[in-house]
Amino acid sequence: MSTLDLINISKVYGTGASEVRALQEVNLSVEPGSFVAVMGPSGSGKSTLLTIAGTLESPSSGEVVIEGRSVEGMAAEERARLRRRTVGYVFQDFNLLPGLTAVENVSLPLELDGMGLRASREAGLSALANLGLEQVAGRFPDELSGGERQRVAIARAVVGERRLLLADEPSGALDSKNADTVMRMILAACKGGVAAVVVTHDAQLASWADRVVFLRDGKMVDQTSRPATPEELIAPYRRQ
Amino acid sequence: MSIQHALLGLLSTGPKYGHQLRVEFEERTGDVWPLNVGQVYTTLQRLERDGLVQSDGEPDGPRKTYRLTEQGKHELDEWLYTPPDLTAPPRDELVIKVLVALQIPDVDVREILQSHRRHVLELMQQWTRLKENEAESDVALALVVDAELFRLDSVVRWLDAADGRLKRMALEAEPPAKAGPQLRRRSAVRR
Incomplete structure (x- = not known):
């Protein structure tokens, strides 16, 4: 069973002359443990795709299926629970709450879901530790560097039993070293069975994914297939 | 890739044998530039002829070591700072x-x-x-x-x-x- 299936998704904003077709019949399946990058220029529909996949927005037509369950028929409360339990988001600007420490930020989704304070704090600490962040647990967001903030945001996105990680330009504001760290963390989460969808316009970030799909003017136009082996890559250097 | 200058670079840490140079060359270039022993010795001969390295030991034996000369040090330094040709290729x-x-x-x-x-x-x-x-x-x-x-x-x-x-x-x-x-x-x- 796929973690995420987008089936014939279209999204239209406005009507008549001001109608904008943000997405047109997009299909995407993401298996557990796989890492998909969605690449496209700004205005291609990348962020809309992500908010629809995360059930923050409804499609104009088509179906969103998360772990085999169609989101369409769910009551609002059920949908909210799905978002809290299954889906984690990472945004470009981190979105950490400034009045909470790193571990409080990470454990907040579990607390909101009704988990006890002690249990959720422990889960938060373990999510931070898994990502090598135990030493920042007690710090507030303004005491963290940009790279650390984004890593905390990823810990928050995978805390508990989250199985779908959705990230919008997750390392857009970071330097290349920190950006690599963030991508390695997403990859590590995938190796633990999380399905990840990362939207980006940045080819270097996209190249971390197992599969890159290309969005253009709201349509999915292409995707990468199994590329060359490392041996084939190094070959040109060996020609003297 | 300038094998000549790479060898001068390797000799800057001290005298070395030909075989040793070949092994170090491959290690230091991430194993992406394999070099055959023949290339190493022809290059060393050329460097010696130009006065950039000096050899000692038996004239043709495998135990012959090479060391960098003052002129070699100068050549290496100059090469490191000379910009490579970054002008646009004639046709992309x-x-x-x-x-x-x-x-x-x-x-x-x-x-x-x-x-x-x-x-x-x-x-x-x-x-x-x-x-x-x-x-x-x-x-x-x-x-x-x-x-x-x-x-x-x-x-x-x-x-x-x-x-x-x-x-x-x-x-x-x-x-x-x-x-x-x-x-x-x-x-x-x-x-």
Whole structure:
């Protein structure tokens, strides 16, 4: 069973002359443990795709299926629970709450879901530790560097039993070293069975994914297939 | 790749045998430039003839060691600071393909751009795998991988810029009544 299936998704904003077709019949399946990058220029529909996949927005037509369950028929409360339990988001600007420490930020989704304070704090600490962040647990967001903030945001996105990680330009504001760290963390989460969808316009970030799909003017136009082996890559250097 | 200068560089840490130079050369270049022993000895002979290295030990034996001369040190230093030729290549094949495509009726240039974009991304995915798996522990390989990723990234950026430019031109060329979503699959402007 796929973690995420987008089936014939279209999204239209406005009507008549001001109608904008943000997405047109997009299909995407993401298996557990796989890492998909969605690449496209700004205005291609990348962020809309992500908010629809995360059930923050409804499609104009088509179906969103998360772990085999169609989101369409769910009551609002059920949908909210799905978002809290299954889906984690990472945004470009981190979105950490400034009045909470790193571990409080990470454990907040579990607390909101009704988990006890002690249990959720422990889960938060373990999510931070898994990502090598135990030493920042007690710090507030303004005491963290940009790279650390984004890593905390990823810990928050995978805390508990989250199985779908959705990230919008997750390392857009970071330097290349920190950006690599963030991508390695997403990859590590995938190796633990999380399905990840990362939207980006940045080819270097996209190249971390197992599969890159290309969005253009709201349509999915292409995707990468199994590329060359490392041996084939190094070959040109060996020609003297 | 200048084998001559790489060998001078390796000799800057002290005298070495030919075989030792070959092994170190391969290690220090992330194993991506294998060198045969013949190349090493011909290069060393040439360096000796030019006074950049000096040998001692038996004249033709394997135990012959080479050391850097003052002139060799000077040559190496000068080479390190001399900029390589970074002027544009006479023909960039990808640019030429796109320029030719623009001339051909009924060719969707943006589709062509996308097919090249996909290919470059596939290459980048593999370089990134190499970085993920091996490059962290091998600084020479990591530097080669970075260089390739930045080079390929610049190709994707050019493709993206070309794509955007052609899209804007197509929109401007179209009468306003037809503007909108139906424009989007239209092929690029022909000139």
